[in-house]
Amino acid sequence: xxxxxxxxxxxxxxxxxxxxxxxxxxxxxxxxxxxxxxxxxxxxxxxxxxxxxxxxxxxxxxxxxxxxxxxxxxxxxxxxxxxxxxxxxxxxxxxxxxxxxxxxxxxxxxxxxxxxxxxxxxxxxxxxxxxxxxxxxxxxxxxxxxxxxxxxxxxxxxxxxxxxxxxxxxxxxxxxxxxxxxxxxxxxxxxxxxxxxxxxxxxxxxxxxxxxxxxxxxxxxxxxxxxxxxxxxxxxxxxxxxxxxxxxxxxxxxxxxxxxxxxxxxxxxx
Ligand code: NAD
Numbered sequence: 001x002x003x004x005x006x007x008x009x010x011x012x013x014x015x016x017x018x019x020x021x022x023x024x025x026x027x028x029x030x031x032x033x034x035x036x037x038x039x040x041x042x043x044x045x046x047x048x049x050x051x052x053x054x055x056x057x058x059x060x061x062x063x064x065x066x067x068x069x070x071x072x073x074x075x076x077x078x079x080x081x082x083x084x085x086x087x088x089x090x091x092x093x094x095x096x097x098x099x100x101x102x103x104x105x106x107x108x109x110x111x112x113x114x115x116x117x118x119x120x121x122x123x124x125x126x127x128x129x130x131x132x133x134x135x136x137x138x139x140x141x142x143x144x145x146x147x148x149x150x151x152x153x154x155x156x157x158x159x160x161x162x163x164x165x166x167x168x169x170x171x172x173x174x175x176x177x178x179x180x181x182x183x184x185x186x187x188x189x190x191x192x193x194x195x196x197x198x199x200x201x202x203x204x205x206x207x208x209x210x211x212x213x214x215x216x217x218x219x220x221x222x223x224x225x226x227x228x229x230x231x232x233x234x235x236x237x238x239x240x241x242x243x244x245x246x247x248x249x250x251x252x253x254x255x256x257x258x259x260x261x262x263x264x265x266x267x268x269x270x
Pocket of ligand 1: 200201
């Protein structure tokens, strides 16, 4: 049974019907927080996540909203306003366009860039903009800084990722984390996590089961820690930024990538 150290805290996790967002939402629920689950189209998955959170004693609700629009961001903040404050915001919703050959500049269009930016960069900003008054209220009511966690990517640090556009959006999100950590202190802490590979539908849907298994095995062989992370491996590190254990941490970017950023060890050494 998890320690209920987040009892009474109010949280939003965007893009939390599936994958990493679902894992983080479940951890918050297990530790006692009430959680708004968010998705755009994955309603059945969203309802399943709500049920799983309720099962561990949380008050969870589903809010279908597109984070890349003012209307969607406002809808999330309106749902949280019933609580009168917001302690935790996890900007997890993200998309990519797979174009792995970075030398093939024709693989990406203007629309690919703008669509990816809209969700991965404008989205976190718009949700923070809409939720800021509620997060400041949380600080005023509790004396404890509220906390934003941006789910970025190792692609934003190394420039290697599913596409040039995707890597650029995550680099921008890392910079925005610094700007807003400085601007919103002391009321709101803003941090980021940069996962490496995560075994989610992100890859499974794109490549099918057989190719996915080969990819997972090759990631496990080539990371310094010999590990292909699943959503729970990343969520366990991410939760640090949402609890009082990180109360003096803001503007931090944590790489959770089984050592990928260190570079691959030569095969002969393995
Ligand atoms: P996922 O597809 O399971 O999760 C992304 C979620 O975002 C989905 O539930 C989707 O419905 C939601 N979403 C997409 N656009 C949205 C919008 N406009 N409004 C609201 N919700 C929206 O994939 P995941 O791997 O769990 O990705 C979660 C986060 O982790 C993303 O930000 C992604 O960039 C990041 N990440 C993933 C990997 C990986 O290898 N899978 C690696 C590094 C970082």
